[in-house]
Amino acid sequence: MRPGTLDFDQQMMRRALELAARGIAQVSPGPLVGCVIVAEAGEIVGEGYYHYERVRHAETLALEQAGSRAAGATAYVSLEPHAHYGRTPPCTSALINAGIRRVVAPIQDPNPLVSSKGFMHLRQARIEVSIGLLADEATRLNEKYIHFMQTGRPFVHLKLAISVDGRIATRTGDARWITGEEARARVHELRHEYDAILIGARTAQVDDPLLTERSGRGRRRPLVRVVLDEHLALSPGSQLARTTGEAPVIIFTSEHADPGKVAGLQERGVEVIQGAGGSRNLAAVLDHLSQRSLQSVLIEGGGRVAGAFLDARLVDKASFFIAPIIIGGSDATPAVGGTGAATIAEALHLHDTEIRHHGHDIEITGYPKAVTSDE
Ligand SMILES: NC(=O)c1ccc[n+]([C@@H]2O[C@H](COP(=O)([O-])OP(=O)(O)OC[C@H]3O[C@@H](n4cnc5c(N)ncnc54)[C@H](OP(=O)(O)O)[C@@H]3O)[C@@H](O)[C@H]2O)c1
Numbered sequence: 001m002r003p004g005t006l007d008f009d010q011q012m013m014r015r016a017l018e019l020a021a022r023g024i025a026q027v028s029p030g031p032l033v034g035c036v037i038v039a040e041a042g043e044i045v046g047e048g049y050y051h052y053e054r055v056r057h058a059e060t061l062a063l064e065q066a067g068s069r070a071a072g073a074t075a076y077v078s079l080e081p082h083a084h085y086g087r088t089p090p091c092t093s094a095l096i097n098a099g100i101r102r103v104v105a106p107i108q109d110p111n112p113l114v115s116s117k118g119f120m121h122l123r124q125a126r127i128e129v130s131i132g133l134l135a136d137e138a139t140r141l142n143e144k145y146i147h148f149m150q151t152g153r154p155f156v157h158l159k160l161a162i163s164v165d166g167r168i169a170t171r172t173g174d175a176r177w178i179t180g181e182e183a184r185a186r187v188h189e190l191r192h193e194y195d196a197i198l199i200g201a202r203t204a205q206v207d208d209p210l211l212t213e214r215s216g217r218g219r220r221r222p223l224v225r226v227v228l229d230e231h232l233a234l235s236p237g238s239q240l241a242r243t244t245g246e247a248p249v250i251i252f253t254s255e256h257a258d259p260g261k262v263a264g265l266q267e268r269g270v271e272v273i274q275g276a277g278g279s280r281n282l283a284a285v286l287d288h289l290s291q292r293s294l295q296s297v298l299i300e301g302g303g304r305v306a307g308a309f310l311d312a313r314l315v316d317k318a319s320f321f322i323a324p325i326i327i328g329g330s331d332a333t334p335a336v337g338g339t340g341a342a343t344i345a346e347a348l349h350l351h352d353t354e355i356r357h358h359g360h361d362i363e364i365t366g367y368p369k370a371v372t373s374d375e
Helices: 006-021 058-070 091-097 117-124 135-141 143-151 181-193 201-207 259-267 282-291 303-311
Strands: 034-038 044-049 074-077 102-105 128-131 155-163 196-200 224-228 249-253 271-274 296-299 317-323 348-358 361-370
Touching (some): 006 034, 006 074, 006 102, 006 135, 044 058, 091 117, 117 128, 135 143, 155 181, 155 303, 181 296, 181 317, 181 348, 181 361, 196 201, 196 303, 224 282, 259 271, 296 303
Parallel strands (some): 074 102, 102 128, 196 224, 196 296, 224 249
Antiparallel strands (some): 034 044, 034 074, 348 361
């Protein structure tokens, strides 16, 4: 098979997406990008993916590997190549100078500095440009980057482990462990994809969690741990406060929080953010995180925090890990607190759901959306 046939092009674009995914936890707040260079006869002559610390872009790395074989070749790039001077010179110039004949890319870069300018630059140099192949897969892969670029806010993913009767803890607050080992290993994989992890004050108190990532894979920046704690209840002796040397801890709290408590936590290296609505103003919390270039946040409960984010329509993606156990009890913590829907018609629907099995547990992941009357 040769470049230009649909099957071949799809296969190469899948490879470019696979390469791009190797940059997970290495590129934020930048995009994941993979590139494959294929000579006219169909042979792969160069591959590369973006890795922030290596500075050079996927296209440059792939072109370096290809050398003179790039002349007349097709470049499969998982995102529009950029045409501006950033940390590196324009990738479009590198593709043009190498003599690339055709560029295949699934989607435009949402970054206003780059968007459509890369394709324009390539076309001006008479390079054939094909856009749209595996666009859904490419969009999904870079959903955090795209959301961050388009909204200026981090992408928010809610994750909860629940019983079949929709509880996240028993009436005494016990939640360890609702799901089995396989599901918990998957959660560490999820943590690996995120820049920050966020919980509510009660979860911090009851569970005393560490909230570090234990996927065993490297990351460019440590996972930032965030607690919403209006009354500043977190103890300086908690696991979070004792491990600020390993990964940062940020607490959002009221401007009226006890100065003695603030000082005690600060001594431990905890960053205490007061004012601008404290922990209650979720939009301000997200804006603060985006100012620190945190592109994505994984919310790990509890139920009240989950409800507050869902009520505010600030959850972009949700994963429920459902264990085949029944907790029962009117006082057991519900998975989602807050105000919720008044009628079933107002309930949020999960779109584009994916279902996976982890041992005895079932993961349902989707994108929550309100259903409007025209749908
Ligand atoms: N199965 C699971 O996946 C899972 C995950 C996490 C937790 N849990 C369990 O769930 C229980 C805790 O859940 P929970 O619902 O009781 O509490 P939570 O959501 O962890 O924390 C709620 C508290 O966070 C504080 N808070 C600060 N800002 C907030 C905001 N904007 N919105 C909402 N809350 C805010 C409030 O206390 P202040 O006013 O004092 O700040 C609030 O009472 C624990 O038993 C824990 O073990 C289970």
